[in-house]
Amino acid sequence: MDIASILGLILCGVVFIFGILTSGGVSALGNFLDVPSIFITFGGSLCCVLASYSLQNFKEGLMSFRLVLKTPDNDTSVTIRKIIELSNIARKEGLLALEERAADLDDEFLKKGILLIVDGTDQELVRAIMDTELASIEERHKTKIGFWDALGAMGPAWGMIGTLVGLVNMLNKMSDPSAVGPGMATALITTLYGSLLANWVCTPVASKLRESNAEEARLKGIMIEGLLSIQAGENPRVIEEKLKAFLSPKDRESWDSENGGEPVG
Template sequence: MDILTLTGLIVAFGGIVGGMLIEGGHISSLINGPAFLIVVGGTIGAVLVQTPMVVFKRALARSKWAFLPPTVAMESAIEKIVEWSNIARKEGLLRLEDHIQQEPDPFASKALQLLVDGKEPEEIRHILELDMSIREEDDLQAVGFFEGVGGYAPTIGIIGAVLGLIHVMGNLADPSKLGGGIAAAFVATIYGLLLANVFALPMGNKIKSSIKKQTRLCELIIEGVIAIAHGENPRNIESRLQGFTQK
């Protein structure tokens, strides 16, 4: 669990609601079913129009990364690559074949397979970098779903406010309904801004951070495997790969 995501949401909503209460407002004034339906339904509908199904499914799968980011163990990966290097140096590349099936990371497993197959270092780099860039691009497209929500939500909120004001204008003959009607109209704007700036955009950026970390891990694996293919000393490989762990 990413404690900062949960803490951030609590602080954001707590600060907004707390400030409103201090000013003498009431939580009930922020509860409006029609406004919620307009903003959430309208925003999701607009984003679905621009989003292919495969990207939508990936976005749903990646949404959990905002709360449960994937583990990116750089030090563990370095230790594993150094172990592979020692085996290759002492017993030959073919001995690494036993580690292919045991490797849980598909990217690392593919890298090992290319190494065992005797591919040239530059060919290995080209294949793995292509695989890495495609994976990163697919995940960033999923982030685009949340960025789309962040872009549309405020505008849909304004639409909800305008619709509410239209309803208010229809009751001009009854001044007692004007104040409450106008307040309810602007609730849609608040929903839109909250959905965009407290939820969608921060979630998208948090997921993007996890994607960058995974890309760095892939780069580490590529450099390590290429070094093994060149027959470099395990100690030199370890020293070089430590640069990827720098914050």
């Protein structure tokens, strides 16, 4: 579980409720619950996004919220170690020995790359195929990110629509001064709901998915460079130095201290 995302979303709610309680007490919580406003803001936003996407992409977009709650398995050091291990196997036993090792890998992207070089595919063609695969993965991710961006944009818009509906109803009751205050409160609550939907949920989710996509693309880029270096028959030590360039200075220092300056494998 991704503690940062879960904690952040929960704390947003805590801060919001704490602000209500400190300004109006427990009884004030009821003032912020309005079923018609919820229906207009959340229902209208979701329906607009549904109209903008295919049903399959809409369902996948909603389900992608679960990805925010999971800790992404994107460890650069682990990926580099795995590639160096493969390079040592290829150097000692030949490229064909990688086929057996590929069966034990969980990463389908890396496995596909290994099988391509084992089959003797031209190096430029391997790069083209892997780059196309990476572009396809990023495109699928961007569709999910776009879902939350679109929902975040619709929230405030439908909040404003709900506010206008509330204002129309309020103005029709101007002859009753006692109805003006409650009517105005109801009108404004939809704008609040729209802002909460956009800034409490959609923007953080889209940002987290965007960050995860960038990190995954970076790791897959490392895999491509590593596999092409293995195919070219480069020395594992050279491959290690090449891939260490992807590490931050802190991680590089930690890498060197763990390995005592000696090549991995």
